[in-house]
Amino acid sequence: MNDLSSDVTLLGGKTTGIATLPDEVTDKPVVVFVHGGGATARSFDYRLVEFDTLWTARPDLVDEFADALRTRSPYVDAALFPGSTHGIADSIAGHEYCLQVLGFTESCAAAVSTPNSSAVERHPKRSSRMTTSAENLIDIHAHFVTDRYIEAARSAGHHHPDGMKTWPRWDAAEHLRLMDRHGIRTAVLSLSSPGAHFGDHEAARLLSREVNEYGAGVRRRYPGRFGHFACLPLPDVAGSLNELAYCLDVLGSDGVAVMTNTHGVYLGDPRYEPLWSELDRRQAVVFVHPTSPPCAEAVDLARPRPMLEFIFDSARTVSDLVFAGVFSRHPAIQWVFTHGGGAPPARRPHGTLPYRLLWHRPCRRHLPQRPGTDQPLVVRHGRHPFPHQIPTLAGSFGTDRILYGSDYCWTPGAGVGSQIVSLQTAEQPSPDTWRTLTTRNAERLMPQFARKLPAQCRGR
Structure with a gap:
């Protein structure tokens, strides 16, 4: 070489x-x-x-x-x-x-x-080493798994999660090495699909508490390097309210993570209204991760569901939230939608045009209000963000709502490396770079991860 x-x-x-x-x-x-x-x-x-x-x-x-x-x-x-x-x-x-x-x-x-x-x-x-560049990334979309969680999921029949061949492994030290290698300052950990609810409310509450204790423990053990989005045992609303209070007030989690649907219950469902009200009161960050839709085997074309179904299930739940009026009733919630926001940016090249067309009869009665462009939607990089996806997102939502996310450990380290190359070799958003822009957006969303300036630099 x-x-x-x-x-x-x-x-x-x-x-x-x-x-x-x-x-x-x-x-x-x-x-x-x-x-x-x-x-x-x-x-x-x-x-x-x-x-x-x-x-x-x-x-x-x-x-x-x-x-x-x-x-x-x-x-x-x-x-x-x-x-x-x-x-x-x-x-x-x-x-x-x-x-x-x-x-x-x-x-x-x-x-x-x-x-x-x-x-x-x-x-x-080595695990604590990090470059001092001002362009260090904040990875809003990173995952962890535990042996106990994988065991519980397999016991519930998830031997090939979402059609994938097997479960990944995760280790904090290995994750930190990857972060150091690619200039990632902080990674916010969350549980990915299929979530923690496998059919029994009480078992889901116990499993959610266990993985949340673990994730928050990693956050405490490596301050500034890891954050944590708490897992909620939806569709158990009462259990979810208890868990979010414990995680945000006691464990110090940075927000909550929910799946696009759980057992076919999507996020616009009326039974979730108490949950959204509490999260709105707290002005919380809600990280929405896709999962398999109901009856996925009938539509997934025998392919891993992250290839297609994750994208469309994100679109389905975003549409459900819009049609149910959740965004307008709870404007203080800070929403984060993964994988580039799913399909909506691709079908909305002119902002909210399709939604505006629906405002005409006979569809108007299904829409809560005349659509606007100021909903607090935040979307993150997909696995292959350039050259098409990010420019489309920027045209639909503006660059101030775009975040970086690796999807590690479900995306292997080699895939993260490819993402970083794509990020750094793409046309940059002058006068910024994609690294500085996405990090600034993440710091605005979660100020606790803002880079600490030296004392002599403060107040300038």
């Missing part, structure tokens, strides 16, 4: 230890690429077992490798790229791999060029 600059040493390809490192790493910033063998390597008959250590690297080996170098260079970082074989891009599915490497090298180059980065990089605890 080519050097990023004359001041940076790149070490690419296989590695089994630090003894083979060249001497020049002692006085230059170092970027280490560890290529891990995967399905591509295993699919060929000529692979020899004795070369396994040259083809495969484990995540813990990557960390050990980087930590061993930390005192030998002013900047060291390492990344594992599973699926590669000889470390040659054209020996695997090259496009996705090159995006991963490009995203990693860009984040490393940014850290190397940051003033005083050497002091940060010499810190022995």
